[in-house]
Amino acid sequence: MARQDDLDRFYGLLDDLEQRVGGTRKLKNCTGYMDWPDRGVYFFLEPGETRASTDQLRVTRVGTHAVSAGSSTSLWDRLKQHYGTGSGSSNHPHGGAHRGSVYRKRVGESIIEKHDLHDDYPDWDKRWSSVERERAEVRDEEYILERRVSTYIREQPFLWVNLDDEPSADSDRAYLEQNVIALLSNFDEQPIDPRGSGWLGRHSQSQAIRESGLWNVNHVDERYDSGFLDLLENAINGTTPP
Structure with a gap:
């Protein structure tokens, strides 16, 4: 039951985060003029995909940025790549x-x-x-x-945490990203919060995506260190609305 307990704590922390930043956002309503933290970790949630025991939306994508030494990519830079082009693109x-x-x-x-x-x-x-x-x-x-x-x-609600450390493969952001993915992944695990039959990821070419229930491939087959939950809680306490 350790994984179930850690999942419950993780989603409880996401509830705290959602209240702290005044609710989830959708990329269709976001711009670079908002006061985003320079660096952080983000969590995309899937409309219609809920946890097995509650109506809380399930995380289906976890990501960060600037995990290579010397990288200057910001949190919004990465979110903008997912957003795509705007209405002004000729x-x-x-x-x-x-x-x-x-x-x-x-x-x-x-x-x-x-x-x-x-x-x-x-x-x-x-x-x-x-x-x-x-x-x-x-x-x-x-x-x-x-x-x-x-x-x-752009229709996926998402949350983020401020975690501003130096770009590195050993950064806290990289540690948090890989452990959240490993916890959430159902790859080669007894499924917890099973994925709905209508989830688009079920059609993925990637076995890792189909079985993990995440739009992630890296870290889905790894063990997690539950210590990341304390790091996440501290990061939430340092996160403010954009």
């Missing part, structure tokens, strides 16, 4: 660049699988270095799917 408004956001890439893959769109998007899984056609042509071809991905992600 060529592809409300689209995005999934090659710069693994979250966008994985959501797009699942839409392709669910609706059998492989012939429509043959290059979606390829890096630019492997794409033989002109980039402009591929971007135009992928634009409709990028818009669908933007619509999906």
